[in-house]
Amino acid sequence: MSTIYILWLRQIKRYLRSRSRIIGSLGQPLLFLVALGFGLGPIFQKAGGGNYIDFLAPGVIAQGILFTAIFAGIELIWDRQFGFLKETLVAPVSRFEIMLGRTLGGATIATFQGIIIFGLTLLVGFRPYNLWLLPMGLVIMFIIALFFTGVGTAIASFLDDMQGFQLIMNFLVLPLFFLSGALFPLKGAPDFLSLSAKLNPLTYGVDALRDVLSNITQFGIILDISVLGVLTLLILVLGSYLFSKIQI
Amino acid sequence: MSSIIIDVNQLTKKFKEFSAVDHVSFQVNSGEIFAFLGPNGAGKTTTIKMLTTLLLPTSGTISLNWFNPVTQQDQARASFGIVFQDPSLDDELTAYENMEFHGVLYHVPQSLRKQRIEELLNIVDLWERKDQLIKTFSGGMKRRLEIARGLVHHPKIFFLDEPTIGLDPQTRNQMWDYVAKLNQKENITVFFTTHYMEEAERIAQRLAIIDHGKIIAHGSVEDLKNLTQTSTLEAAFLKLTGKAIREEEANPSEQMRLHRQMWRGRK
Numbered sequence: 270m271s272t273i274y275i276l277w278l279r280q281i282k283r284y285l286r287s288r289s290r291i292i293g294s295l296g297q298p299l300l301f302l303v304a305l306g307f308g309l310g311p312i313f314q315k316a317g318g319g320n321y322i323d324f325l326a327p328g329v330i331a332q333g334i335l336f337t338a339i340f341a342g343i344e345l346i347w348d349r350q351f352g353f354l355k356e357t358l359v360a361p362v363s364r365f366e367i368m369l370g371r372t373l374g375g376a377t378i379a380t381f382q383g384i385i386i387f388g389l390t391l392l393v394g395f396r397p398y399n400l401w402l403l404p405m406g407l408v409i410m411f412i413i414a415l416f417f418t419g420v421g422t423a424i425a426s427f428l429d430d431m432q433g434f435q436l437i438m439n440f441l442v443l444p445l446f447f448l449s450g451a452l453f454p455l456k457g458a459p460d461f462l463s464l465s466a467k468l469n470p471l472t473y474g475v476d477a478l479r480d481v482l483s484n485i486t487q488f489g490i491i492l493d494i495s496v497l498g499v500l501t502l503l504i505l506v507l508g509s510y511l512f513s514k515i516q517i
Numbered sequence: 518m519s520s521i522i523i524d525v526n527q528l529t530k531k532f533k534e535f536s537a538v539d540h541v542s543f544q545v546n547s548g549e550i551f552a553f554l555g556p557n558g559a560g561k562t563t564t565i566k567m568l569t570t571l572l573l574p575t576s577g578t579i580s581l582n583w584f585n586p587v588t589q590q591d592q593a594r595a596s597f598g599i600v601f602q603d604p605s606l607d608d609e610l611t612a613y614e615n616m617e618f619h620g621v622l623y624h625v626p627q628s629l630r631k632q633r634i635e636e637l638l639n640i641v642d643l644w645e646r647k648d649q650l651i652k653t654f655s656g657g658m659k660r661r662l663e664i665a666r667g668l669v670h671h672p673k674i675f676f677l678d679e680p681t682i683g684l685d686p687q688t689r690n691q692m693w694d695y696v697a698k699l700n701q702k703e704n705i706t707v708f709f710t711t712h713y714m715e716e717a718e719r720i721a722q723r724l725a726i727i728d729h730g731k732i733i734a735h736g737s738v739e740d741l742k743n744l745t746q747t748s749t750l751e752a753a754f755l756k757l758t759g760k761a762i763r764e765e766e767a768n769p770s771e772q773m774r775l776h777r778q779m780w781r782g783r784k
């Protein structure tokens with residue numbers, strides 16, 4: 270228990286100490302909100318889609334969580350490069366606890382990032398439709414964060430240098446975001462697009478978040494959370510297996 | 518007759534076809550200071566990694582404090598402290614936090630932890646700087662902190678892989694004095710590697726020399742001098758291992774490491 274806590278705490282401290290990284294990471298979501306929100310908003314409305322900010326805000330929040338979470342998981346590569354991982358791996362604690370502590374830490378950071386972006390969406394005029402559902406929104410954000418931190422950790426377990434990092438950014442994270450229905454409704458999208466979105470875990474996260482924040486949903490929150498919950502369990506099991514196999 | 522705390526038998530590690538450690542056998546007695554010497558790329562670090570559960574042996578057996586590092590990992594891990602050849606601190610944490618982190622991972626109870634951390638930080642002269650981030654530390658300060666950290670849980674065996682690399686003579690002397698004192702007072706077994714032969718000659722009670730993955734000599738400093746008919750350990754070492762410089766065909770991660778080490782030396 271204390272092992273998990275201290276690993277969690279380490280992640281939090283590192284995050285809070287990198288102010289410039291926190292501020293820097295808000296640029297992208299802000300850009301999406303302003304450029305897409307104000308730029309496409311009128312067209313979206315005219316086409317009968319309703320208020321675009323209501324649609325977009327949960328997507329951008331999910332995007333922020335996705336990026337932060339994957340990055341927090343991938344940070345394992347840094348720990349390996351800079352040697353700190355060895356220190357944890359020779360300690361008399363189970364690899365599962367180490368991996369769990371790290372993952373919970375990363376997920377907490379990513380959720381926190383999501384909350385900050387939620388604040389940004391309020392600045393550009395987003396209003397959640399029911400304040401009582403906000404705690405539920407927080408839970409969904411945390412599950413999204415947990416899942417993608419797990420994905421990042423699992424990937425980092427078998428990458429042993431930073432070269433793979435750019436690859437993951439370009440071929441995993443960006444497609445996950447753009448093909449998730451975060452920016453556009455899946456209804457009316459071409460078949461291949463809507464199919465790839467349905468195979469994308471982030472889609473269910475965005476849909477659940479949109480349900481509780483904006484009362485817009487495609488699959489319904491029950492299905493969304495079930496899919497995401499099962500995937501999160503699977504990735505944690507896979508992640509701890511891969512993590513336990515690490516040799517240095 | 519002292520008891521054997523590290524017992525290594527026919528230990529082998531192969532990376533693909535290449536045997537980095539090749540049927541190595543040696544024993545270390547409880548409470549002794551043991552030097553593990555060899556040219557670059559001889560297999561020292563690889564051996565230490567297998568002893569400390571970071572790497573699985575290809576074959577052979579290890580007994581560490583009577584535990585098997587392959588099958589009894591947690592007990593083996595609780596038995597030793599280690600200073601790695603390469604840096605292993607968290608740069609974004611303070612000195613105290615790095616120590617604290619270690620104490621928690623090794624289940625040292627809170628009050629004892631506080632007491633030991635203060636004691637150790639004072640010994641390595643870092644108590645005043647305990648709340649500074651590691652990234653503001655010099656190479657020597659980092660090394661001292663790593664040494665202190667490895668002792669927070671009062672290990673039975675202390676592994677030091679080139680602990681004095683990049684340190685000035687003052688710090689080196691101080692560090693060895695402290696390690697020797699620790700060895701006497703707490704009866705901690707010390708297993709270290711170094712490329713400074715005079716260090717090994719002065720500190721080590723017994724030693725082994727490894728080259729190309731094989732043990733080529735072991736015994737006391739006197740034994741080796743007699744064996745080679747030389748008057749210093751350095752001369753004995755050169756006679757045993759030859760004068761050729763080792764051209765390592767370093768793999769990418771090894772290259773990264775050497776590169777970092779170069780930069781670390783300059784700080």
Ligand SMILES: Nc1ncnc2c1ncn2[C@@H]1O[C@H](COP(=O)(O)OP(=O)(O)OP(=O)(O)O)[C@@H](O)[C@H]1O
Pocket residue numbers: 517532537555556557558559560561562563564602765766767768771
């Ligand atoms: N992960 C690895 N994959 C492939 N080869 C490796 C790996 N780790 C070490 N080696 C090789 O094994 C050999 C022994 O390396 P090792 O690090 O044990 O040497 P060393 O005695 O510690 O040398 P040094 O004094 O330079 O630290 C070297 O040839 C090295 O290139």
Ligand SMILES: [Mg+2]
Pocket residue numbers: 561562563602678
């Ligand atoms: Mg080495």
